[in-house]
Every structure is written in C-alpha cells, then in structure tokens.
Amino acid sequence: MPQWANWSGGVTCTPQRIATPASEAELIDLVRQAARIGATLRVAGSGHSFTPLCATDGVLVSLDGLQGLVAADPAAHQATVWAGAKLYALGDLLWEHGLAQVNMGDIDRQALAGAISTGTHGTGRTLGSLSTQVVGLRLVTAAGDVLDCSPAHEPAIFKAAQVSLGSLGVISQVTLRLLPAYYLHERTWVTSFDECLAQLAEQIENNRHFEFFWVPEHDERLPLVKGYTDQEPPQGRLARYVREERIDRSYRIFPSERALKFNEIEFALPADAGSTCLCEVRQLMHTRYPDVVWPIEYRTLAADDLWLSPAYGRETVTISVHQAAELPYQPFFADVEAIFRNHHGRPHWGKIHSLTARELAELYPTWDQFQGVRRQVDPGGALLNDHLRVLFGR
Numbered sequence: 001m002p003q004w005a006n007w008s009g010g011v012t013c014t015p016q017r018i019a020t021p022a023s024e025a026e027l028i029d030l031v032r033q034a035a036r037i038g039a040t041l042r043v044a045g046s047g048h049s050f051t052p053l054c055a056t057d058g059v060l061v062s063l064d065g066l067q068g069l070v071a072a073d074p075a076a077h078q079a080t081v082w083a084g085a086k087l088y089a090l091g092d093l094l095w096e097h098g099l100a101q102v103n104m105g106d107i108d109r110q111a112l113a114g115a116i117s118t119g120t121h122g123t124g125r126t127l128g129s130l131s132t133q134v135v136g137l138r139l140v141t142a143a144g145d146v147l148d149c150s151p152a153h154e155p156a157i158f159k160a161a162q163v164s165l166g167s168l169g170v171i172s173q174v175t176l177r178l179l180p181a182y183y184l185h186e187r188t189w190v191t192s193f194d195e196c197l198a199q200l201a202e203q204i205e206n207n208r209h210f211e212f213f214w215v216p217e218h219d220e221r222l223p224l225v226k227g228y229t230d231q232e233p234p235q236g237r238l239a240r241y242v243r244e245e246r247i248d249r250s251y252r253i254f255p256s257e258r259a260l261k262f263n264e265i266e267f268a269l270p271a272d273a274g275s276t277c278l279c280e281v282r283q284l285m286h287t288r289y290p291d292v293v294w295p296i297e298y299r300t301l302a303a304d305d306l307w308l309s310p311a312y313g314r315e316t317v318t319i320s321v322h323q324a325a326e327l328p329y330q331p332f333f334a335d336v337e338a339i340f341r342n343h344h345g346r347p348h349w350g351k352i353h354s355l356t357a358r359e360l361a362e363l364y365p366t367w368d369q370f371q372g373v374r375r376q377v378d379p380g381g382a383l384l385n386d387h388l389r390v391l392f393g394r
C-alpha cells in the first residue's frame with residue numbers, strides 16, 4: 001500500500017491508491033470510476049497543510065500531472081492555470097506574459113488549487129487571500145460532472161468553491177485575476193516590541209505589504225519587521241536578523257526558504273483585536289512556555305466575501321505561532337488557541353486547531369450556505385474524510 005505524509009511529517013496515511021492523472025480527461029475518468037465503485041476520494045496539492053485535510057484510506061488524487069498555463073490574456077490581466085501548478089513555477093510563466101500574482105504567502109511550494117482551497121494568504125491591509133484572486137474555476141464533482149464556475153455561471157458553487165478544502169470536487173483549472181508584472185522593494189529591520197506596536201498602524205497603512213516577527217529569545221529588542229521603510233538597515237550583530245535590502249520581481253520577493261520543519265497554529269482575528277491578542281500570546285509564552293524559541297508572525301489581510309474564508313466580512317490580522325516539528329506542541333497550541341478564540345478568531349484551515357462544526361458554524365455567517373452547496377454537489381459524502389466529518393458535523 002502506498003504511504004503519504006504531509007510536509008511537517010505530522011500527518012500520514014495509507015491510501016488504497018495514489019492516482020496522478022496526466023490530463024484532465026484522465027482525471028474525469030478516474031473520478032467517474034471511483035464514483036461507480038463507491039470509493040472515497042481526496043485530493044492533495046503539495047501536502048503543506050498541517051491538518052489532516054488530505055488523509056484518506058481511499059483514493060488520493062495528485063494533480064502533479066496538471067502543471068503550467070492553459071491560456072494567458074495579458075490585456076484582461078487574467079490567466080487560466082492548471083490546478084496542480086506549483087506557485088514557484090507560476091511566477092516565471094506569468095512574467096513571460098507581462099503578468100504577476102496580486103499577492104503571495106511566505107512560501108511558494110504549494111500547488112495553486114491547494115493554496116486557494118484553504119484560503120492561503122500573504123500580508124497587506126488592502127489585499128485579500130489567494131482565493132480572492134480567483135475569477136473562475138473548473139470543478140470535477142464527485143460524480144464526475146464538470147462544472148465551470150464563475151460569478152456569472154454557477155455563482156453559488158463558485159463562492160463556496162473558492163475556499164472549499166477539497167470538499168466540493170477536484171479543481172482542475174483556475175482562472176486568476178492578475179496585475180501587470182511588477183517589482184517589489186523589500187526592507188527588513190529590527191526595532192523594540194513597544195516601538196513596533198506604537199508604529200504598527202502607520203506601517204500597515206504606509207506599506208503595500210507589512211509583517212513582523214516577534215522573536216521570543218530577543219523579546220524586547222528584536223521584533224523583526226518587513227516592508228517598505230526609509231530607515232537605514234541596522235549594522236553589526238543585529239544585521240544577521242535582517243535580510244539584505246533588495247528589489248526584485250514580485251514573485252521572487254514574497255517567498256522565503258523554510259529549512260527547518262515545524263508545526264503551526266494560525267488564527268484570523270478581527271483587525272482591531274490583533275495587537276491585544278499578540279500581547280496576550282507573548283505573555284503566555286513568557287510565563288508558561290519560556291523554552292519555545294520559534295517566532296510569532298503578524299500579518300494583515302483584507303476582508304472578503306468567500307463563504308469559508310477566515311477573512312469573511314472583516315478586516316483581519318493573522319497571528320501564527322510555531323513549534324519545532326520534533327517537539328510536542330499540544331498543550332502550548334491549546335493555550336494559544338484559547339486566547340485566539342477569546343477574540344473570535346477563525347482558524348487557518350491548513351494549520352493546527354481543534355474547532356468542530358458547532359463552533360465553526362458560529363464563526364461563519366455563511367456556514368449553512370456552504371454546507372447546502374456541499375450537500376448538493378457531493379450528496380453521498382464521497383469527498384469527506386474523518387477530519388472533514390469533524391469540521392462539517394457529518
């Protein structure tokens with residue numbers, strides 16, 4: 001039996017079969033065949049989710065065979081992309097057509113459909129998640145029907161599918177809203193925790209992208225911040241905490257290397273609760289978890305209207321907390337989660353959390369609409385696994 005593991009190694013499974021269709025036609029055949037024999041089916045991107053979204057003992061579909069561009073339309077600032085395309089390969093392909101993604105996250109290892117299916121995001125107060133860059137997608141439902149969805153065609157399914165955890169079908173193509181190719185100027189610098197918070201609103205306002213890392217071992221002195229700034233880069237010992245200032249193509253600036261494996265919890269919080277929540281997590285780490293050396297990341301995200309998006313209906317701050325992959329994280333993350341939940345946080349779907357259907361339904365005004373669409377397109381639950389049954393209450 002084949003084995004599958006996610007990036008951190010925290011999720012493993014033994015699917016009956018891992019299928020890698022080489023074309024959309026093969027994918028449709030595969031899904032129809034699974035439907036005929038009543039097999040359950042999950043689809044994986046690059047396995048970079050920390051939660052067991054992809055785990056299955058049924059058929060695990062990989063779209064690694066569906067890469068690259070279907071078509072680009074530079075005049076309309078759009079491109080249609082095969083859903084298995086890795087983000088790291090997409091940058092060059094789009095640039096050749098004079099195009100670039102509006103925003104990206106911290107890494108570019110994900111598959112496009114994998115990234116949008118959990119609402120993967122970068123930072124920027126006026127910028128939505130990658131899911132908000134989607135203007136159309138093709139869905140192969142559990143029955144093997146092919147649906148082209150957009151705001152004009154199957155709008156309800158489209159709204160649900162933009163963040164859908166692989167529960168509505170296999171996305172085979174994605175049409176993205178893009179920008180004319182652009183460069184970014186990145187600066188990183190260090191400042192004190194208090195100064196960082198004092199300048200937070202201004203920095204968020206004045207930078208297209210702004211984020212910072214609070215590094216516990218340096219507490220007061222070294223939150224590491226990133227964005228546009230007029231400040232000089234620091235000299236001497238502190239300089240090792242900052243990257244060299246650089247200007248490059250946008251898709252080369254956004255991602256960074258993640259050499260060490262970790263586990264992560266991240267919640268999306270109402271923007272005005274962000275700094276209070278951060279201070280509470282910092283206090284928790286000082287008092288109860290002084291041995292944790294991994295930084296906290298603080299980012300911003302624009303409100304959107306996607307039914308299962310953690311940024312649904314509100315300006316958002318995301319706070320991410322990490323622990324080394326080889327160390328236990330459960331009590332630490334449980335205490336952090338309690339703080340996030342106290343501030344009405346919504347979990348990142350791909351990062352560790354313990355919320356179940358009842359709690360999630362309270363956090364999402366459009367929960368029932370999503371579940372209605374899900375039951376409509378997958379009435380038999382062929383696309384559910386144990387984790388999704390807990391999330392959706394099935």
Ligand SMILES: Cc1cc2nc3c(=O)[nH]c(=O)nc-3n(C[C@H](O)[C@H](O)[C@H](O)COP(=O)(O)OP(=O)(O)OC[C@H]3O[C@@H](n4cnc5c(N)ncnc54)[C@H](O)[C@@H]3O)c2cc1C
Pocket residue numbers: 007008042043044045046047048049050053054063083084105106107109110111112113114115116117118119120121122164165166167169170171172258348349350351
């Ligand atoms: C080192 C690291 C850094 C990260 N940085 C960020 C970050 O900066 N911002 C952020 O928001 N998140 C971040 N994440 C989380 C990550 O972006 C998400 O978990 C993302 O969903 C992973 O993409 P993937 O391609 O690996 O998808 P997977 O984890 O393989 O799958 C995720 C979901 O997508 C579904 N899916 C995959 N392909 C398809 C398809 N073709 N059709 C339908 N459903 C599909 C799966 O069924 C599953 O539900 C990071 C994770 C890691 C490990």
